[in-house]
Amino acid sequence: MSFETKIKEEYKWGFETNIEREEFPKGLNEDIVRLISKKKKEPEWLLDYRLKAFKIWKEMEHPTWQYSTIPKIDFEDLYYYASPKSTKEAPKSLDDLDPELLATFEKLGIPLQEQKRISGVAVDAVFDSVSLGTTWKEDLEKVGVIFCSISEAVEKHPELVKKYLGSVVPPTDNFYAALNAAVFSDGSFVYIPKGVTCPMDLSTYFRINAKETGQFERTLIVADDDSYVNYLEGCTAPQRDENQLHAAIVEIVALDNAEVKYSTVQNWYAGDKEGKGGIFNFVTKRGICKGVNSKISWTQVEAGSAITWKYPSCILQGDNSEGAFYSVALTNHKMQADTGTKMIHIGKNTKSTIISKGISAEQSENVYRGLVKIMPSAKNARNYSQCDSMLIGDKCAANTFPYIDVKNPTATVEHEASTSKISADQLFYLQSRGVDPEKAISLIVNGFCKDVFKTLPLEFSVEAVKLIEMKLENSVG
Amino acid sequence: MSLLKVENLKAQVEGNDILKGINLEVKPGEIHAIMGPNGSGKSTLSKVIAGHPDYEVTDGNLEFNINGKMQDISELEAYERARDGIFLGFQYPIEVPGVTNIGFMRESFNALCEHQGAELMEEEEFRAFVKTKLPTLNMSEEFLDRAVNEGFSGGEKKKNEILQMLIMNPRLALLDETDSGLDIDALKTVADGVNSMKSKFNAFVLVTHYQRLLDYIQPDFVHVLYKGKIIKSGGKELALELEKKGYDWLIEESKQ
Numbered sequence: 188m189s190f191e192t193k194i195k196e197e198y199k200w201g202f203e204t205n206i207e208r209e210e211f212p213k214g215l216n217e218d219i220v221r222l223i224s225k226k227k228k229e230p231e232w233l234l235d236y237r238l239k240a241f242k243i244w245k246e247m248e249h250p251t252w253q254y255s256t257i258p259k260i261d262f263e264d265l266y267y268y269a270s271p272k273s274t275k276e277a278p279k280s281l282d283d284l285d286p287e288l289l290a291t292f293e294k295l296g297i298p299l300q301e302q303k304r305i306s307g308v309a310v311d312a313v314f315d316s317v318s319l320g321t322t323w324k325e326d327l328e329k330v331g332v333i334f335c336s337i338s339e340a341v342e343k344h345p346e347l348v349k350k351y352l353g354s355v356v357p358p359t360d361n362f363y364a365a366l367n368a369a370v371f372s373d374g375s376f377v378y379i380p381k382g383v384t385c386p387m388d389l390s391t392y393f394r395i396n397a398k399e400t401g402q403f404e405r406t407l408i409v410a411d412d413d414s415y416v417n418y419l420e421g422c423t424a425p426q427r428d429e430n431q432l433h434a435a436i437v438e439i440v441a442l443d444n445a446e447v448k449y450s451t452v453q454n455w456y457a458g459d460k461e462g463k464g465g466i467f468n469f470v471t472k473r474g475i476c477k478g479v480n481s482k483i484s485w486t487q488v489e490a491g492s493a494i495t496w497k498y499p500s501c502i503l504q505g506d507n508s509e510g511a512f513y514s515v516a517l518t519n520h521k522m523q524a525d526t527g528t529k530m531i532h533i534g535k536n537t538k539s540t541i542i543s544k545g546i547s548a549e550q551s552e553n554v555y556r557g558l559v560k561i562m563p564s565a566k567n568a569r570n571y572s573q574c575d576s577m578l579i580g581d582k583c584a585a586n587t588f589p590y591i592d593v594k595n596p597t598a599t600v601e602h603e604a605s606t607s608k609i610s611a612d613q614l615f616y617l618q619s620r621g622v623d624p625e626k627a628i629s630l631i632v633n634g635f636c637k638d639v640f641k642t643l644p645l646e647f648s649v650e651a652v653k654l655i656e657m658k659l660e661n662s663v664g
Numbered sequence: 665m666s667l668l669k670v671e672n673l674k675a676q677v678e679g680n681d682i683l684k685g686i687n688l689e690v691k692p693g694e695i696h697a698i699m700g701p702n703g704s705g706k707s708t709l710s711k712v713i714a715g716h717p718d719y720e721v722t723d724g725n726l727e728f729n730i731n732g733k734m735q736d737i738s739e740l741e742a743y744e745r746a747r748d749g750i751f752l753g754f755q756y757p758i759e760v761p762g763v764t765n766i767g768f769m770r771e772s773f774n775a776l777c778e779h780q781g782a783e784l785m786e787e788e789e790f791r792a793f794v795k796t797k798l799p800t801l802n803m804s805e806e807f808l809d810r811a812v813n814e815g816f817s818g819g820e821k822k823k824n825e826i827l828q829m830l831i832m833n834p835r836l837a838l839l840d841e842t843d844s845g846l847d848i849d850a851l852k853t854v855a856d857g858v859n860s861m862k863s864k865f866n867a868f869v870l871v872t873h874y875q876r877l878l879d880y881i882q883p884d885f886v887h888v889l890y891k892g893k894i895i896k897s898g899g900k901e902l903a904l905e906l907e908k909k910g911y912d913w914l915i916e917e918s919k920q
Contacts, residue, residue: 634761
């Protein structure tokens with residue numbers, strides 16, 4: 188038996204939903220921006236926000252510093268808005284949804300009808316550019332939790348959206364942040380009021396269906412003083428030969444003593460084994476621990492997308508605040524992932540933890556890129572970083588680019604890194620105990636990712652383990 | 665009836681011939697010791713029998729008794745051989761970070777059970793079963809919840825191999841230099857483990873450099889391997905003779 192990598196190309200979420208949809212013309216200009224805003228019946232301030240962002244974007248150059256090889260994207264050849272036609276007028280409830288759409292989410296394992304929901308998780312489903320509706324709304328409203336699409340929030344809670352939108356990731360932040368600010372279509376909004384522990388996990392499920400369409404969703408989570416929320420995010424897309432662009436923004440604000448846990452299982456279509464098709468996943472995720480003793484943690488399992496380029500980060504402004512980043516990034520075939528985090532320590536006694544596990548197979552490229560910055564004001568700041576890479580086969584690559592910038596001498600910064608290889612000897616060891624090769628790989632990989640998986644909610648962690656196993660099926664020939 | 669039959673076995677790794685015609689027959693109830701100078705092919709022989717994918721059998725026969733019949737196992741994968749009752753104790757046991765020792769052993773044990781049509785064991789029951797084996801090896805329960813071999817000392821790793829052997833209860837145990845790097849107490853413990861499992865139904869092949877181990881585990885046969893061939897076979901006294909005289913006289917003798 189030779190030791191080589193052969194990874195199954197099957198992507199069981201690759202089906203397309205045949206549904207009538209409404210699209211704006213291809214290409215991007217001021218009129219399209221106005222059209223999106225009009226379509227969504229937005230107030231003047233938001234249109235201004237978009238137009239300003241569009242201007243900024245037009246002045247910007249596509250970034251070139253990343254390690255990944257990104258083919259030139261023709262921004263004039265994309266649709267910037269697509270919605271299922273039947274929801275032209277926003278559905279009053281989930282029962283008004285096109286049955287085809289409900290069936291799509293059922294097929295994805297995300298039943299939207301509330302009676303079918305397993306208890307404990309409220310879901311917002313975003314299909315192409317629109318949110319299809321949110322489950323468990325009433326139960327959440329009873330405790331004052333707002334969980335709805337960002338469009339609905341603009342209409343019903345404009346003061347909150349106006350106050351926090353762009354406060355963590357301003358349009359000037361980067362090329363794709365500016366683009367998103369100009370054309371963002373939908374996404375989720377969460378507000379947890381003072382002193383409230385959100386009674387259930389909140390979850391958004393993103394689905395790209397339309398062809399040649401960019402998805403630009405925007406998520407904003409605000410946790411007021413002494414509140415707590417656990418937020419989960421999942422994503423899939425149909426299997427297509429063309430690349431598709433996904434440029435989202437997630438902003439989190441944690442006020443005094445608030446805690447937000449954000450977990451993602453990202454499984455966008457990654458393209459076929461020759462690297463044809465797949466999603467370009469260029470996402471800006473950032474949280475600010477604005478209040479004292481606040482906490483934000485990001486957990487991500489990145490198993491899809493042709494190119495992933497994202498750095499969920501924390502700005503630790505409040506004294507004693509804590510940020511964490513736990514990541515598993517799996518690449519196979521020709522996938523490229525350039526991912527990591529930034530921890531910006533501003534407040535006193537701030538603490539951050541980074542645990543990153545990269546797994547590369549076939550000819551894929553897996554990069555960890557991270558920044559730990561201790562500002563002069565951050566007395567007694569502490570950081571612990573651990574970046575481990577695992578290689579399967581000998582054609583893939585793993586790179587680590589940790590940047591550490593310490594401007595206060597009282598800081599403690601620790602960094603550990605390792606690279607390992609699933610070797611023929613390791614597999615042989617497990618096999619000599621009667622464990623078959625596929626199970627052996629999955630044991631080794633799951634063991635490698637254990638520190639990250641254990642931070643996920645149970646249901647998600649089971650899903651993550653299965654996903655990784657499936658993605659590595661037939662990894663040994 | 666034999667358990668293992670090796671006839672004129674030739675094997676290579678990366679194009680280099682290592683085994684150049686080995687003949688060896690092992691019957692149930694026997695203990696064989698394989699000795700020889702460095703690079704003679706001792707470890708290779710045990711890996712080839714266990715089915716390491718890097719080693720290619722180029723000639724000869726490799727048969728193992730499965731269900732009362734001698735069957736060619738040269739085409740079987742390592743995990744299939746393990747399920748049929750062949751165990752290899754590693755000279756350098758491999759670390760598997762993040763996977764608990766007990767979880768790994770249960771995975772392995774249940775794979776064997778499933779293959780043999782026996783009932784699988786639940787977590788609790790399995791732990792209780794494993795705990796019965798710990799005193800023989802002088803191991804504490806704490807070992808079960810640590811990651812496989814991670815941060816284990818050399819001696820602990822070797823004991824862990826023997827623990828796995830006792831759990832899997834193979835019909836043929838190949839122990840590749842299990843004695844190397846052990847102090848005298850650990851050596852005795854490892855020998856106790858082997859002796860506790862020994863029965864008329866199973867057999868051991870001990871690959872070793874030193875006679876020392878054979879003070880505690882009595883071999884029925886001693887074979888001397890040199891340049892990929894067995895140049896001398898004998899009883900326990902051969903090991904003692906080697907201890908005194910080294911290998912040179914045998915090598916000289918074999919050249920004639």
